Amino acid sequence: MKKTILVIHTGGTISMQEDKKTGNVLPRQKNPLTEAEKILNQYANIITEEPFQLPSPHITTKEMYELKLLIEEKLKEHSMIEGVVITHGTDTLEETAYFLDLTVQTSIPIVFTGAMRSSNEIGADGLYNLISSIKVASCEEAKDKGVLVVLNDEIHAAKNVTKTHTSNVSTFQSPQYGPIGIVTKRAVLFHHTPVSREHYPILDISPKIGLLKIHSGMDSSLFYALKDLRYDGVVIEALGQGNVPPATVPGIKSLVEAGIPVVLVSRCFNGIAEDVYAYEGGGKQLKDLGVIFSNGLNGQKARIKLLIALSITKDVQKIEEMFQL
Numbered sequence: 362m363k364k365t366i367l368v369i370h371t372g373g374t375i376s377m378q379e380d381k382k383t384g385n386v387l388p389r390q391k392n393p394l395t396e397a398e399k400i401l402n403q404y405a406n407i408i409t410e411e412p413f414q415l416p417s418p419h420i421t422t423k424e425m426y427e428l429k430l431l432i433e434e435k436l437k438e439h440s441m442i443e444g445v446v447i448t449h450g451t452d453t454l455e456e457t458a459y460f461l462d463l464t465v466q467t468s469i470p471i472v473f474t475g476a477m478r479s480s481n482e483i484g485a486d487g488l489y490n491l492i493s494s495i496k497v498a499s500c501e502e503a504k505d506k507g508v509l510v511v512l513n514d515e516i517h518a519a520k521n522v523t524k525t526h527t528s529n530v531s532t533f534q535s536p537q538y539g540p541i542g543i544v545t546k547r548a549v550l551f552h553h554t555p556v557s558r559e560h561y562p563i564l565d566i567s568p569k570i571g572l573l574k575i576h577s578g579m580d581s582s583l584f585y586a587l588k589d590l591r592y593d594g595v596v597i598e599a600l601g602q603g604n605v606p607p608a609t610v611p612g613i614k615s616l617v618e619a620g621i622p623v624v625l626v627s628r629c630f631n632g633i634a635e636d637v638y639a640y641e642g643g644g645k646q647l648k649d650l651g652v653i654f655s656n657g658l659n660g661q662k663a664r665i666k667l668l669i670a671l672s673i674t675k676d677v678q679k680i681e682e683m684f685q686l
């Protein structure tokens with residue numbers, strides 16, 4: 362029997378069209394996906410919502426929060442909804458997906474999808490990805506796996522997935538972990554289950570969190586600037602195992618001393634940052650200063666998590682515990 366799936370369109374290339382003369386890709390007045398409903402209804406009974414139509418670089422925490430509330434409201438309103446699919450621009454898709462993974466408490470599947478080619482381009486992948494996502498959202502096995510990201514026949518966990526290529530349709534990858542399932546011509550097959558799930562309430566989306574990538578020869582000026590600009594938290598993408606140039610240490614120290622939580626991830630996209638090196642600027646020194654080491658998240662996701670953490674508590678110890686999960 363066909364299930365009832367809530368499809369929420371938010372914009373992105375999947376909802377855009379290419380101008381044949383200039384090659385520019387732009388949103389148009391009417392979302393081409395809403396015109397495909399007849400096709401989608403072959404796979405599920407579709408309820409459609411379109412709260413906004415934005416390129417994903419325009420998405421902020423405000424829209425992420427709006428999506429969370431919309432899903433909760435629709436699930437209350439229609440008890441027959443058994444899955445949710447969200448179409449989203451691919452640039453920041455992983456951030457919105459992780460935000461909902463951490464803040465929406467439901468066992469039904471929530472699946473994000475997008476496209477690398479707009480709706481009228483040759484080889485457009487949008488409608489195909491949307492149909493795959495509806496199939497995944499309709500699948501019993503997709504329950505209780507947290508927010509999923511489905512593109513290019515692969516199913517990824519929101520926590521691990523990242524956009525790895527500017528234009529290739531196989532852009533979404535989960536470095537170190539791989540996809541947790543695949544979509545074949547006839548089936549949806551899972552081969553992994555995420556071992557843990559986290560859920561937090563979020564009441565305040567105002568915390569300002571900065572994200573800085575460490576580079577060779579970097580100094581403390583940007584860290585002092587974030588402090589002067591009264592940022593509430595800072596994520597740093599450190600080098601390798603979790604180290605920084607010595608000249609950045611005074612700036613990092615000043616943030617920690619001002620009570621501003623500093624979370625450290627590695628700019629390597631595989632592995633986990635740890636306090637191994639004891640030289641100046643090494644992870645050991647940073648940990649002793651009070652820097653919080655994250656458990657394998659990338660910078661943009663650690664930023665989302667720190668925002669959620671700071672909306673619940675200012676206690677650095679508690680925030681550190683959250684980053685251990």
Ligand code: ASP
Nearest residue numbers: 373374416417450451452
């Ligand atoms: N720039 C586009 C966006 O994120 C890319 C995409 O959707 O694929 O909105």
